[in-house]
Amino acid sequence: MADRTDLSLYLCKLEKRSPFSEAARTAFLALPVRQEQFPANHTIVSEGGRPTRSCLLTTGFVSRNKSLRNGQRQIVGFHVPGDMVDLQSALVMVADHSIQTHSPSTMLTIAHADLLEIAARFPEVGRTLWFDTLVDAAIFREWTLNVGARTAAAGTAHLLLEMHYRLKTAGLAEDGSFELPVSQAELADAVGISAVHMNRSLQALRGQKLIRTFRKTVTIENMPAMVELAEFTPGYMHPEGPRALPAT
Amino acid sequence: MADRTDLSLYLCKLEKRSPFSEAARTAFLALPVRQEQFPANHTIVSEGGRPTRSCLLTTGFVSRNKSLRNGQRQIVGFHVPGDMVDLQSALVMVADHSIQTHSPSTMLTIAHADLLEIAARFPEVGRTLWFDTLVDAAIFREWTLNVGARTAAAGTAHLLLEMHYRLKTAGLAEDGSFELPVSQAELADAVGISAVHMNRSLQALRGQKLIRTFRKTVTIENMPAMVELAEFTPGYMHPEGPRALPAT
DNA sequence: CGGCGGTTTGATGTGACTCAAAAAGAGTGG
């Protein structure tokens, strides 16, 4: 799970969903990658930019956000190691949102042309990347619900549960504990509330002994109550993987 | 643009983005479809359901929504004729949201197996469907911004502008006028505000002579002011189409 | 030790919600 300079981390995740042929696996691992390092709070892609490579996050923490003229920022998603952060740029030419690190991060970048080529050559690879995009979209939908319909406390709880779930899947959480290198102001931008109110929502969760925080580590103390409050059901992330390929 | 019992409507839209080979075009039009009719306010897919066919909307108006236990409902997207409403179910087995008609609608449905098969056989088809999903995701992101960061009036304006833009692209709007067969309560669920507040937001827009409404017809009277208020930039829908396929 | 980003607290304002009921349309059947 540690720092890798090859794509096996991502391959592993993809194949957990549906296996590749031997040839696809070989070609995938042979994709030319470039490793890049970024400091914390660094903007990797800006809204309106035209990235030329897609990024696989191997260590660190990044977010995707959009902003309004008045300075209001909305974080529309977080990414954890093992995520293809900028898969969409493979096909979409101009970025409709920014991507930013929250802790020092390392990425493996792949040229779009290479990604499209392997997707075209091996249908199972294309299908899996498409599925990745579908899961991404499902997470955005849930986030809309979070921001639009849930109360501040429930939305916050939901965000924490999602991050816990995803980090655990990536092997980066234990016993309901995980590192969240994100300030309260940033969490607020993700849930669509003010920083002050985020602070008070977290206090409420702590007061009810649902969570505990120390430095940037969050511990979920009462998982059932959190799940109940947030109405969290991880099904929307589709851990079951994609539909099996029709027999050919 | 009218009622068609074949897929040429959708093919047309897809090929405006990037052309298919002759063989792909033929295979696409030969996909076995089934035409289905639904009345208004009919639930086509329920959250948790397992649809077996994907739907292309040919006439009517539908939405995708998720709800909370307390009855709060969030509409996460609308669809206009020419949209593949349920493309995602081709790969994702269990629906994470419901799909509902708002006016009498007719759909062409395609078996998932057929869709996956043609996507695998013709890389350009797979790529185009993937792109469709990417645009879908981009719209969800903008919607999150709408619900989380914009004020009620600006969010409402943005929603109206997006619907106008998409309907116009589908040839269903003229001179800033379009049919929106959706009640104010439903619009409220889309913008994440109460029905009463939606009513007052619409009154505000009317009061400033930005829009006019008659029955279910909305007319945008002052396009520049609306665009300014909503900070609407259609770029997020990526009308430029996908990146060109790498020369093989 | 001073400066700095982040967290916490308090006070006050307001945008949006809820409840309730009237008014206006739309659909149905006689």
Added chain:
DNA sequence: CCACTCTTTTTGAGTCACATCAAACCGCCG
């Protein structure tokens, strides 16, 4: 064409969740 019902829109009043502003506090780093 009217009477009836049902839905949708509109209005008013009272309340609450959340925003804003401002200042204090804290841990961290140089």
